[in-house]
Amino acid sequence: MSTPRSPLRAERTDESTVRIGALVPLTRPGWVEAGQHLLAGLELAVCDVNDAGGIIGRPLELVVRDTAADPQKAVAAVDELARLGVVALAGEYHSVVTRAAAARADALGLPFLCSSAVLDALTEQPTKWVARLAPAQSHGWQIYADFLLSAGHSRIAVAAESSVYWASGARILRDYLAPRGGTVIELDMCSLAPTAVCDELVDNRATALLLLVGHPEPAVSIVKSVRHDQRLAEIMIGAPAGQPEFAEWATLLGGDSAAIPFLRYLPEHLSPLGARVETALRERLAEAPSFVAFEGYDTVAVLADVLRSHGADRAHIAESWPRVAVEGTRGLIQFSRTPGISVWQWAWTPIQVVDRDPAEPDRFRILYAS
Structure with missing residues (x-):
């Protein structure tokens, strides 16, 4: 049964601007660094749009709300932003949070362009209101599985926490x-301590361990335990969800942060637009931008x-998704x-499997590309 449309009325406080609501994790337990990169991309694109004349002469305004990785907080933010008269929603990083926000946006008839979350089923039923830039989890993680097979790994352990996202990944x-000769051994991190993971890996003769767990903990503790167990010197640690993408990973783990392959949604070579945006994002963030920052920029660009083409009416925006053709930073x-x-x-953004170079952990190596 579909949720009835809410009678919430738009209460636009400033008719001179076109307002977009942004959902971003900016406090714990949200992944704050991911949220900061996402917001930097969103804000840079808004600046570029306004420098180019705005939306038919009207400035574009970003109304930001912190989700803190809390689905209930995200739903409350969607309600508030709808009342404030935003014409669309953008952003969010965490898949479980995005699913709650997408369901509410669908119920309210509020267009939502999801930047980063990958969970296949963002809504229970097909919806015309929600579109997504990030690749679906099934697509990206199958590419990661191909990488594992190409690297010779057939006995793969997954250290998994309990959540819809991690269960879907496993x-x-x-x-x-x-069907391709691989075996997945699931290690329940609700009952295992990071140090106990090592014994499980030895007992199960695993050649690879995938981190399907939160950052920084228990991911960091698991990596330290495995890296310092001499029995596991040859095992590969992987992180398909992308925990090693951000600088905090290298800060917390030092040399142990390298050679942990993860999924990254970037092309091998950026277009001129992508290169210009990369430079601007680097200045804004004071560090190399992650793919999440590019996702934020592309969201606002779309x-x-x-x-500009279809006006600020919410229904018209939702009806326009199949007619979009926008040159973004990544294609x-x-x-x-x-x-x-x-x-x-969007089927599909470029996908790479990369890791941090052991010789230079701030540099990424492309190991596999779709």
């Missing part, structure tokens, strides 16, 4: 690897193009209906 890996962005995906999907 299922994707298991279903994809099993919404600005839609607003031409277009949305389509993809089997098994309930939202309008």
Whole structure:
């Protein structure tokens, strides 16, 4: 049964601006560094749009709300932003939070362009209101599974916490690897201490361990335990969800942070637009921008193009998803209906498997690309 439309009325406080609501994790337990990169991309794109004349002469305004990785807080923020008269929602990083926000946006008839979350089923039923830039988890994690097989790994342990996102990831890996001769051994981190993971890896003769757990803990403690166990000197540690992408990972783990492959949604070579945005993001962040910052920039670039072409009416924005054709920082962005995906999907952003170079942990090595 579909949720009835809410009678919430838009209460635009400033008719001179076009307002977009931004959902971003900026406090714990949210992944704050990811939120900061996402927000930097969103804000830079808004500045670029306004420098180019705004939305048919009206400034674009970003109304930011912190989700703190809390689904209930995200739903409350969607309600508030709807009342404030935003024409669309943008952002969010955590998949479980995005799912709650997408369901509420769908119920309210509020367009939502999701920047980063990858969970396949963002809504229970197909919706016209929600579109997504990030690749679906099933697509990206199957590419990661291909990488594992190409690297010779067939006995793969996953250290997994309890959540819809991690359970979905483990299922994707298991279903994809099993017909190809791979075995997935699941280690329940609700009952295992990081140090006990090492014994499980030895007993199960695993050649790879994947971190399907939160950052910084228990991910950091697991890496330290495995790296310092002489029995596991040859084991590969991987992190398909991207924990090693951000500088905090290298700060917390030092030399242990390297050679842990993860998924990154960037092309091998940036376009001129991507290179210009990279330079501007580096200045804004005072560090190298992650792919999440590019996702934020592309989100606003798409919404600005839609607003210029179709106006600020919420229904018109939602109806425009199949007609989008925007040159983003990572390629031409277009949305389509993809089997098994309930939202309008960019299929697909470029995907790489990369790691931090052991000789220079601040530098990334491309190991595999789709």
